[in-house]
Amino acid sequence: MSARMFFRDMCRPWTWTWASNCQPLKVLTATARDIQEELTARRITSFEAVDKYLDQISQHNGYLHAVIATCPSARQQAETLDRERQNGKIRGPLHGIPVLLKDNIATHPDFGMDTTAGSLALAGSRPRKNADVVEKLILAGAIILGKTQLSGIENHAWLSAVGGQAQSAYTFGDVDLSDTPLGHTSPSGSSTGSAVAISAGFSPVALGTDTGGSLMTPSTRAALYALRPTSGLCSRAGVVPLSAIFDTIADTNAAYAKLKHLAKSFKKVTLATPDAFIVNQTDSFYAIQTARFKATIEEYLQTLETSKVRTLDQLISFNQDDASHEMPAGYDNQDQLIAAAESKMFEFEHSYLLRHARRVSRDLGIDKTLRGYDVDVIIAPADSCFNLLVSAAGYPSATMPLSYLAFNGRPIGLAVFPTAHQERLLLQVLSAWEAISPQRRPPTLS
Template sequence: MTNQTEYDLEMPLCAGINIEDYSITQLQQALTEGKFTSYELTECHLGRMEVVDELVKAVIDVNPEALLIADRMDKEREEGKVRSLLHGIPFVVKNNIATKDDMQTTAGSTSTIPVLVGATVPKDAEVVTKLRDAGAVLIGNANMSEWAAMRASYYSEGYSSRGGQCRNPYNLAEAPGDSSGGSAVCVATNIATFSLGTETDGSVIYPADRNSVVGLKPTVGLTSTAGVIPESSSLDTVGTFGRFVADAVIALDGISHGLENASYSSFVTTKEALKGARFGLPWKRIWERAKRTSNGKMEYEGLITAIQKIREAGAEVLNNVDLPSAEEIVPPEGSDWDYAAKQGRPEQSEFTVVKTEFYNEIQSYLSGLTSNPHNIKTLEDIIAYNTRHTEKEGGVPGTHPAWPTGQDTFEKSAASKGIKNDNYTNALAYIQKKSRDEGIDAALESQGEPLDGLLVPVQADGGVAVQVAAKAGYPVITIPIGVNENGVPFGLGILQTAHKEDLLIKYGSAIEDLIRGRAKPQFLNIKADNFMFIGIKPE
């Protein structure tokens, strides 16, 4: 492996202070005490971005108004106004979350630029509005797998035509994770204090896990997707990334519809909360596959060691708490959202739902733009653009190295015409029943009293456990645990039923306090220039 000795990648001091391990609360305290201003803090993060992003390519757009916003927050502070814990704190959002400023919301693609250059989104995404109202400082848009990994069945993970190949800062020859990889990398490398990503199937939790940060994917509907370039309304949600559970939760408080009489931050605890807690390990097709996978041996052993520590801290961890539907809902060869259709059962396929909803919802999104001078209004228009510009967008198979299969997933969605036929209706009902009533809910209730969560290996078999939660629309949190033999981090996920974020936060923060597994990026293989493919390789 090539190391970083010829590069100066240490976090720069902010007004003489090393803020690399500062939480949002600590930054806020420093701002209150006048140790530095939000302007200086933002300058520090922009400087970090300038140095590090050349290597990791985690940022697509830099907000030219960032320092102006920070200056306004400083003036408000001087006048005695502090809006929230996020006042003056720098953040980034994934490039499919609309921002009404001098940045382009394109889902990483050049194909929507003709729509948006000379045109405008009608307003910020609702989650961005909430963060601006809370006083947070938007400094940029994060790179992502183009079109949130919707355009092709086999592609280079983390690649977009606008942002290039996003890389894992722990080992630059390794993938950053699923489509929100840029958002996770920005937090891991201190480009931003916290970030937003979107998840349809694994795209918050998986990259958080691979970048040694906390990912919090909320229940579908808890955070607004208004103004987010859509994929599937039944599965889409906006989640948060932070270096600590508390940071991800403060961000969730900033964007969620919230609790009536409390903040989610009130549920953050310490390791003492593990005494008397009860967790389950879903073995069939989840932990059993993690144990048998030879290239994941170090991760499996690290996770088992962490679970033993959780037991020693006073929690009960029950083995073989299986999902009753495991053999139906979990693909036997690893994560694959169209596995059922490939077996001749499209009425049981997650992708049947996604491709149908995407067709309709991308048209709705495009029609909602303030202006559309280039008349790109449908998925067919986007497909045609990619085909015409295949040297850049790889619309034709084999013409761009990042997309060997071209845009075959787009084409399958277009073929559906968005018709909500019996296959669609039955598929939605099937995946929800098997992942909820006969899946996560059944496992949580299988031991008499309800369990406090299901502990899962996030990366095992391509994230099959996280995929079950995605089908259910249920919340997940992932906590850093360690680093594998390739230098890539791994963590422990907790699954719960709908709207039980309080339990995920309580026990996620307790496990974080116990394990303290977050690692610092090492920038191994710093000269890597490879693609990192994911999906089903074409024959």
């Protein structure tokens, strides 16, 4: 679960011509850049923008279940930032821009919202402070608009006890509960709410998290651009963790660079398959995650000022006692949590599996392919095993919208990944792709 930024568009040229009486904010298509230009021109205020987004949430969240909570102080934050703007103080490109946070990113209780990671066990818990990424957003002048739905900590694809059943803003009809996590009706997870919220016009920007594709797949199924930074690039402090090794969080200062060059060519390449992670009949990626989850989650739980649970065993017991909410029909197990609680992996085994995963994904995978074919990036289907490859390597990646399935409207997209610390290159690729692609089609919301 690493946190990433979702974007509706990367650098679409300015096309609005608002009259002096200010036309309504087009929340389904407005980007953060669009809004910032309108704020700068004094044709709209942050307070008005927040009102529009809260109204959109009020109208459509009852069906989509993308937002778990809206921030009671959002309008007050907007008023403060509007006053700063009037006085000539602009903190940066995010000044006065509403932002949604995935509900595993801690916010101080003063914001009036829980940080639940989708579990009722964490409802009412009190983080001692904001996550580092939230502090950066505040300093940059962003407005914390609310918290988004996610797969529960039991890792049930797109459902949580707190947020309910998330729905795609694009597909025709409800989620088929018999569908697989990558089935055609699935909005995917775990950053489901952040992706659905952006596509539905609930906010121009949202943060999500990613461990093994939990940002990439929801974003591509919402026709979004998304950026997953290199693991360790941004602080994960204050984020409810899945894996201390594979988790990552987005840099709130990410900005697209001026396009310098386009890809020289597209070539068909062959990469490692998921079977490459199997060593001695053990899936090294999931074994690494499972082996350290107990220590990782308990370290977070111990930082809380108050919490109903402090250990993984207590969390498992809570879920069993409240199974009707935490494990409803169709999601009636917490096998991954139990496996993590029972894991007895020795340190030398963990180190061996980690070296294996890194070698397969880096030396024999991404880096070998980039060198061997003399290319800057690899482009692949976004709904694919490549997400695990990138996560195991700890490399950055991004998604680009491609098209929509005719039979149910589901968006499909592409994933792009280079070697480590090439976020600037990724943003150049996204910018180039947007320049040659049809304009994104917003969903039809009744």
